[in-house]
Amino acid sequence: MVQVLRVSANSRPKAVAGALAAVLREDGAAEVQAIGAGAVNQAVKAIAITRGYVAPNGIDLVVIPAFADIEIDGQQRTAIKFIIEPR
Amino acid sequence: MVQVLRVSANSRPKAVAGALAAVLREDGAAEVQAIGAGAVNQAVKAIAITRGYVAPNGIDLVVIPAFADIEIDGQQRTAIKFIIEPR
Numbered sequence: 001m002v003q004v005l006r007v008s009a010n011s012r013p014k015a016v017a018g019a020l021a022a023v024l025r026e027d028g029a030a031e032v033q034a035i036g037a038g039a040v041n042q043a044v045k046a047i048a049i050t051r052g053y054v055a056p057n058g059i060d061l062v063v064i065p066a067f068a069d070i071e072i073d074g075q076q077r078t079a080i081k082f083i084i085e086p087r
Numbered sequence: 088m089v090q091v092l093r094v095s096a097n098s099r100p101k102a103v104a105g106a107l108a109a110v111l112r113e114d115g116a117a118e119v120q121a122i123g124a125g126a127v128n129q130a131v132k133a134i135a136i137t138r139g140y141v142a143p144n145g146i147d148l149v150v151i152p153a154f155a156d157i158e159i160d161g162q163q164r165t166a167i168k169f170i171i172e173p174r
Contacts, residue, residue, distance in 0.1 A: 009124075037096075037128035044127050044167055048152045062149035062174065065135045080131055087149065087174070 002083075004031045007046060009038025016046035021053035024061070024084065032082040033068065040080050047082060060087045089170075091118045094133060096125025103133035108140035111148070111171065119169040120155065127167050134169060147174045 003023050007016055023030045034043040051061045064083040090110050094103055110117040121130040138148045151170040156163060
C-alpha cells in the first residue's frame with residue numbers, strides 16, 4: 001500500500017515536502033491528496049520542493065495527477081490525487 | 088522549443104486539455120504555466136483530463152512541477168510550471 005499524505009490549504013509546503021521525501025526514500029512512491037484550489041496549490045509547491053530534496057538520492061520524481069472521489073463526513077467530494085513515483 | 092500554455096483561474100480545464108493534447112500529439116511534450124492557487128488548480132485538472140485524451144494514442148503522461156520566475160508588466164512573479172512529457 002502506498003502511503004497517502006493529505007494536504008490542506010493551510011499546510012506549509014516545506015513541511016509537507018520533508019514528510020513526503022521521507023516516505024519516498026523509505027517506500028519509493030507516495031500519494032498526495034488535496035481538496036480545493038488552496039490545497040492543490042500547496043500540494044504542487046510541496047512536490048516541486050520535494051524533487052530537490054530527493055534529487056541527491058538519485059531519485060528523479062514524476063507526478064501523475066488524477067481525480068479521486070472520496071467521502072468526508074458522509075459527503076462525496078472530488079479530490080485531486082497526485083501519484084508520485086521515480087521516473 | 089517546447090510550447091508553453093498559460094492557464095488562469097478562469098481557464099476551463101476541458102478547453103485547456105484539448106489544446107494541451109493537440110500540442111502533445113504534435114510535439115511530444117509541452118509546458119503549462121500558472122500563477123496563483125486558482126490557476127494552479129485549473130492547470131492540474133486540465134492535465135488530469137489530458138491524460139485521458141492522449142492515453143488512446145499510447146501516451147502515458149507524467150508531470151514535473153517546478154517554480155519559475157517570470158516577469159509580468161515589469162513585475163517579478165513566481166509561477167508554477169508543469170513540464171509535461173511521456174513517461
